[in-house]
Every structure is written in structure tokens, then in C-alpha cells.
Amino acid sequence: MRKLVAVALAVLALVVFTTPVYAQVNNASITATATVQAPINVTAVNNLDFQSVFPGVAKTVLVTDATAGRWDVAGAASTPVSLNFTLPTNLASGGDLMPIGTWTGNHNTTATPAGTGFTPSGTPTAATLSGTGALFVYIGATVSPLANQPAGVYTAAVTLTVLY
Amino acid sequence: MPMRGLVLLLLGLLLAAPASGQGGRPLRVRGERALTFGVVFPGVSSHVNRTDPVGSGEFSIRGEKFLQVLMQFTLPASLTGPGGAAMPLSFGSGDGGFSTTTIGAQAGFDPNVGGTGQLSKNGQGSVFLGGTAQPTAGQAAGAYTGIVVLTVIVP
Numbered sequence: 001m002r003k004l005v006a007v008a009l010a011v012l013a014l015v016v017f018t019t020p021v022y023a024q025v026n027n028a029s030i031t032a033t034a035t036v037q038a039p040i041n042v043t044a045v046n047n048l049d050f051q052s053v054f055p056g057v058a059k060t061v062l063v064t065d066a067t068a069g070r071w072d073v074a075g076a077a078s079t080p081v082s083l084n085f086t087l088p089t090n091l092a093s094g095g096d097l098m099p100i101g102t103w104t105g106n107h108n109t110t111a112t113p114a115g116t117g118f119t120p121s122g123t124p125t126a127a128t129l130s131g132t133g134a135l136f137v138y139i140g141a142t143v144s145p146l147a148n149q150p151a152g153v154y155t156a157a158v159t160l161t162v163l164y
Numbered sequence: 165m166p167m168r169g170l171v172l173l174l175l176g177l178l179l180a181a182p183a184s185g186q187g188g189r190p191l192r193v194r195g196e197r198a199l200t201f202g203v204v205f206p207g208v209s210s211h212v213n214r215t216d217p218v219g220s221g222e223f224s225i226r227g228e229k230f231l232q233v234l235m236q237f238t239l240p241a242s243l244t245g246p247g248g249a250a251m252p253l254s255f256g257s258g259d260g261g262f263s264t265t266t267i268g269a270q271a272g273f274d275p276n277v278g279g280t281g282q283l284s285k286n287g288q289g290s291v292f293l294g295g296t297a298q299p300t301a302g303q304a305a306g307a308y309t310g311i312v313v314l315t316v317i318v319p
Binding site for chain 1: 190191198199201206221223251304
């Protein structure tokens with residue numbers, strides 16, 4: 001019996017003095033996510049063309065006219081965008097100027113100027129790309145040649161910037 | 165007979181010893197919130213702060229009160245998207261954080277290296293992670309994901 005007690009004490013001593021303090025380790029995971037938006041491509045399709053105008057006679061191009069300006073926009077499907085215009089106040093031919101104004105616009109998710117009318121300006125206009133990521137933007141305006149407007153070809157840049 | 169009783173007592177202690185050596189409340193780590201960059205644009209880097217209550221990644225740790233812990237991340241170098249496309253991901257030296265109270269009261273650490281912390285008197289702590297997604301100019305559109313692993317060690 002004494003031998004058994006001695007053995008038990010020895011084992012107990014081993015346990016007490018040699019039991020390691022186990023390091024605890026645990027882990028968990030999370031995901032990291034990002035969604036890359038399709039870039040917006042804006043393509044100038046038609047120039048806004050007033051064709052021949054006469055001194056002293058204003059001329060208007062409607063958004064529904066064949067010579068209306070047009071841009072095609074492609075981007076992420078069904079995504080809201082803003083349309084921002086940089087508009088000239090004159091067309092120029094060398095140093096000669098021809099006033100332009102009374103801007104009109106229409107944007108649509110199909111390639112017809114029968115969508116939503118708006119007034120183009122530097123103030124953003126809200127629109128939404130179609131289910132395939134398309135938008136068609138049309139623009140018209142009025143030029144007002146002076147009575148003594150010199151003959152010539154008058155041009156100016158009209159810029160559309162589209163942002164998500 | 166007292167000898168036999170003593171032997172039984174010692175045997176009982178032997179059996180009980182391993183259990184008592186492992187302590188009380190077990191260490192638990194849980195992923196609480198994904199690290200979310202949201203919508204990003206090709207060529208435009210996007211950073212999420214570790215204090216961002218919506219975008220930052222978050223883990224919770226539970227264990228013994230005032231427990232000292234080591235925190236080590238396994239961080240992805242990129243997110244994987246459509247067709248296996250990779251979007252580079254980076255983590256700055258201040259993108260890791262530990263707090264026992266609020267998200268705004270973090271102690272920052274470098275998640276690339278790891279950090280240390282001490283759980284609260286309730287045995288709680290939270291680990292936060294920020295980072296930077298770096299889509300390339302030609303990055304394909306679509307959803308990208310990656311896995312972040314936090315390993316917590318009690319030395």
C-alpha cells in the first residue's frame with residue numbers, strides 16, 4: 001500500500017509541477033469585398049448643326065431634328081448618372097461671334113429623342129442608364145445671327161460630362 | 165483503510181488536474197463585419213479607415229477578463245473577381261485597431277505585423293481592419309472578394 005501511495009504522490013507531483021500552461025489559439029475570418037464599376041464611355045455621335053443661317057434671322061434646332069446634337073453613353077446597367085454640360089455662349093468664326101442659347105435637351109434609354117426633356121446647363125441633370133447600361137442624349141439650341149453677321153463657318157465646342 | 169482513501173483522493177486529483185489547468189472561459193474569435201470597399205472605379209484607389217463603422221472589417225474576441233492576446237492577420241494581397249481577375253489590396257501600418265469599448269477608441273497597430281491587446285474586465289475586445297483597394301486602369305467590372313483571417317493567441 002505504501003508503494004502505491006508513493007507512486008500516486010510521484011505522479012501527482014509530476015502533474016502539478018509539469019502540467020504545461022497551454023497557449024490558447026483561435027481564429028476567424030471575414031471577407032473583403034469591392035465592386036468595380038464599369039467605366040462610363042461617352043461618344044459624340046452627331047454634331048449640333050444649324051447648317052445655313054442668315055444675318056438677322058434666328059434659327060433653332062430641336063432635339064428631334066436630324067441635325068440635333070447627340071451623344072451615346074455606355075456604363076454600368078441601371079445606374080444613376082449626372083449629365084453636366086459645358087455650353088458656349090457664342091459660335092466663333094475667327095474673331096466674329098454668333099450668339100447661341102436657349103438650349104434644350106432630351107435623354108432616353110433608347111436611341112430616340114422621345115425620353116425625358118431637360119434644360120442643358122452646368123448644373124447636373126440626373127438620369128439613369130438602361131438595363132444594358134445605355135443612355136442617349138440629344139441637344140438642341142438657337143443661334144441668333146446679327147443683322148450684319150459676317151459670312152463664314154462658325155463653330156464652338158459643346159461638352160457633355162457624365163458622372164456616376 | 166485511510167491509506168486506500170488517500171490513494172483514491174490522489175487519483176481523483178490526478179484526474180481533475182488537466183481540467184483545471186486549462187482555465188475557465190474559452191477563447192473565442194468571431195468575424196463580425198466584412199471589410200467593404202463598396203463601389204470602386206478603374207484606376208482609382210479606395211481607402212477604408214479602420215474607424216469606418218460601415219466599411220471597416222471587424223472581429224470580436226471573448227475570453228478571460230483582462231486576458232492579454234496577440235493578434236495576427238492573414239491578409240490577402242488581392243481580391244479576386246470575374247474570371248479570376250485580381251485587384252491589388254494593401255494594408256498600411258495603421259490599418260489595424262483594437263478596442264475594448266467603442267470603434268472610435270481604438271489603439272492602432274500594423275496588421276501586416278500583428279498587435280497585442282488586453283480584453284476588458286468583461287473579457288471582451290474588438291479588432292478592426294481598414295485597407296486600400298487599388299483597381300487598375302483596366303480593372304474588369306464586377307464583384308471582387310477575398311478572405312481575411314484573424315488569429316488570436318494567448319501566450
